Amino acid sequence: MPHSTMLQHCNATPPRRHPKVLVILGATGAGKSKLSVDMASTFFPNSEIINSDKIQLYRGLDITTNKMTLSQQLGVTHHLLGQLDPVNSVSPSEFRSLGSAIIADIFARRRLPIIVGGSNSLIYALLVKRFDPDCDVFNGSKPDPVSSELRYNCCFIWVDVFLPVLNEYLNKRVDSMLNSGMLDELDEFFASPEFDSVSETGLKKAIGVPEFKKYLTNDCTNFEEDLYEEAVRNVKENTCQLAKRQMGKIQRLREGKWDLRRIDATAAFKAAMGLDGEKAARIWERQVVETSVKIVNRFLKDE
Template identity: 45%
Template sequence: MCKQTQLLNIPPGGGRLNLQLLRPPRQTEKVVVVMGATGTGKSKLSIDLATRFSGEIVNSDKIQVYEGLDIVTNKITEAEQRGVPHHLLGTINPNSNFMAANFTKSASNAIKSISSRKKLPIIVGGSNSYIEALIESENYECCFLWMDISIPVLDSFVSDRVDRMVMAGMVEEVRNIFDFTSDYSRGIKTAIGVPEFDRYFRMEAFLGEESRANLLREVIDEIKSNTRKLARRQLEKIDRLRNVKEWNLHRLDATDVFRKQGREADAAWERLVAGPSFGIVSRFLWNVGPERYRNVTAIRRAAAMEMAMAAVGH
């Protein structure tokens, strides 16, 4: 998981102890990480957390880092951001290849900047490879929140979301960047919703109205299918982080939120997601609130200090 402070190496047989080791360890940045498959409500939770705990958000979605295609990439709107600063959101050249190593460097710089201003860094996104690379290369104290929804409910929501994206202008947005030499292996053109339209834009001028409408429906269905497959791959990676790498993920089941509407959905969000997450983060930051988070790093530091002091006494 996050790098842990190593236990003190006490010399055997009463050897001399390096008293410098008794000094408090360098303070590491505390970060909150919001994870989950696409469409599970990560952005909404991140805004709630940022407004509650004076935080700023570092985007860890490998497609949303690129500039442009705001509908296709489902970027959070300015209104939805509610004044919360966002880093690495729509800032990278869309024709470049922004890899995990690039993200690690940029995100770590953003976290340092946020922490230096006494704000809470909140990492949010569905690209678990980005998150894993960052966490394993930096010495952070981490609180992981995992937004989860049952697969049938998520599948239905994803399909409805694609329909809303089409109504919002997704087809024209992709058309504006289409050319007959498009490379779908790099940059923003790897986004689901871009390569699927290639055959439509190549053929639409040669098709009648009915055939064109049928082909558009096929493309939209393909986008829905590929998005559902993406969600499953994301969940598989989360399972690996939990079960193989033994990351301590706090699961927040938002299934019932997505089954409801209006005030009932809002109430379910507060009860199942916002309320529990506030308690977990409060425990993480200040050691107050429900016993849902144990700071392993702090525990090991305390144990190391006790061992060192005992050795000095002897």
């Protein structure tokens, strides 16, 4: 659905009764999407997921942006995941309108909204009671104060992974994405007639696009291997830097009195990278999923 059509149907005013909203946040690659689907498909089947990753909002580059595939979604309804036209980029204020309309609709059907994504600026814009687009609570030497007044009754699950372990995983994930066809996908993206019309502040900012552009659009055949290796290094470095920035923003929210329930997924990631899939699955289920389910069950029972 085009942005304009979606925005026409938005009602930024939440329902009179504050709905309960589950929010799963964390750095890129920390397992937010997997946890959300694990919980929604098995433990909270009356829930629907709202994507809050600012790059995954747009249609296209599914491998490069690491969108969950339909099979990985396990039949759970997802909103704003690859649904928007990449010609236009969505501002935090527009996301606030889109997201609040979807939350109101989910709540009206007596279901549970689950907001999932690593773009903490979008999460902040959506959830605070009074959002000022001119304020920046995350960046600069003296960022604006974080507001703790939220317009929804929120339960926050923070999936955290020890940064050196996460960095190792992210590097491996880039290799896996490349083996899954990321390069061909980017090549088609650059060659597409629609490429020039794609917003410079939206899908073109996906990690992988600027890093591989020189390699994939270079007419010269010399040093191509060097250009490829440089692009891969830059993708890995920029992905790790993104994770670090996201962790810093989560700490800002915590310092701003947001009640974030931290779930440590480090052990599951270590087991997975040790190629012990069964052990990793057991640890994930016991330490991440079961702990999160207990937190959410208490939240839902509280009046």
